[in-house]
Amino acid sequence: MERVPEPELMEEKEQVISYDEADFSEGEANLINQINHYLLRKNIFLDEKDLIVDLGCGPGNISEKLAIKWPNTEVIGVDGSKEMILRAEYNKKISTNEKKLKNLSYICSDIKNIESNSFLIKKRISLLVSNSLIHHITKLEDFFRTIRSLSSNITVNFHKDLKRPLDEKSALELKAQCSKKYNKTLTNDYYASLRASYTFKELKNFTLENDLSSLDVFEEGDNYLIVYGNV
Ligand SMILES: C[S@@+](CC[C@H](N)C(=O)[O-])C[C@H]1O[C@@H](n2cnc3c(N)ncnc32)[C@H](O)[C@@H]1O
Numbered sequence: 001m002e003r004v005p006e007p008e009l010m011e012e013k014e015q016v017i018s019y020d021e022a023d024f025s026e027g028e029a030n031l032i033n034q035i036n037h038y039l040l041r042k043n044i045f046l047d048e049k050d051l052i053v054d055l056g057c058g059p060g061n062i063s064e065k066l067a068i069k070w071p072n073t074e075v076i077g078v079d080g081s082k083e084m085i086l087r088a089e090y091n092k093k094i095s096t097n098e099k100k101l102k103n104l105s106y107i108c109s110d111i112k113n114i115e116s117n118s119f120l121i122k123k124r125i126s127l128l129v130s131n132s133l134i135h136h137i138t139k140l141e142d143f144f145r146t147i148r149s150l151s152s153n154i155t156v157n158f159h160k161d162l163k164r165p166l167d168e169k170s171a172l173e174l175k176a177q178c179s180k181k182y183n184k185t186l187t188n189d190y191y192a193s194l195r196a197s198y199t200f201k202e203l204k205n206f207t208l209e210n211d212l213s214s215l216d217v218f219e220e221g222d223n224y225l226i227v228y229g230n231v
Contacts, residue, residue, distance in 0.1 A: 001167050004195040008136045009081040010058070016083045018185040020059040020091070031131055032065045035158050038228065044156065046070045050126035053078060053150065055111050056133030060088030064095065066129065067104040074103055076121060080110035111146045124152045134161040135197040140206050148212070151231040159227040163219060164197040171195060174223070200225055
């Protein structure tokens with residue numbers, strides 16, 4: 001199936017509310033466990049000196065979980081959508097875990113301009129995370145340029161995203177499954193995201209052709225891709 005790009009930022013209020021109100025907690029918990037597993041495998045124990053950055057943080061679901069899992073670190077969520085950042089700040093304020101989120105803050109910035117905003121990120125980043133971001137980025141080089149510019153030799157990258165279905169029929173089947181659980185706005189967004197997603201081959205080839213082969217690209221199940229490692 002041909003890739004059909006979608007707008008990078010999620011700026012419409014209805015879209016933001018639908019995304020925020022959906023329950024993705026199972027997948028989010030899995031993602032945190034997976035990151036923890038990789039860090040332990042590398043004998044990395046995050047503490048006061050460490051900074052975690054969550055790119056395309058949306059309403060902050062993953063950022064909050066990172067902040068709670070690694071309470072001694074500093075966690076920064078970055079999103080280019082003002083509406084999403086407002087939502088993330090609001091969610092932090094009303095969270096029953098508010099006291100545990102003192103180490104979490106948000107920056108509203110397009111990831112493509114984060115270098116010029118990087119004075120806001122004063123420490124070297126130990127863990128650079130994104131979930132469901134890559135497919136929003138129109139050009140793959142913009143995503144990889146950003147993570148390269150934010151990474152140092154200590155940075156572990158972990159980026160998870162949807163994998164583009166093989167054909168339109170498979171995309172429509174996934175859309176139909178989604179519609180059983182979520183509202184129309186979210187279902188339409190999910191379908192647009194599936195069509196905008198990259199394939200394993202596109203991501204893998206990009207890393208191989210651009211001196212990024214220290215990053216591992218692999219498939220998780222039928223529907224997800226992971227980019228993991230050091231840049
Ligand atoms: C599908 S949401 C994922 C939110 C969150 N990571 C999660 O897993 O729940 C994608 C988010 O990436 C943000 N985004 C997309 N392109 C971006 C860009 N170029 N710079 C900053 N944020 C971006 C969107 O505004 C949106 O909030």
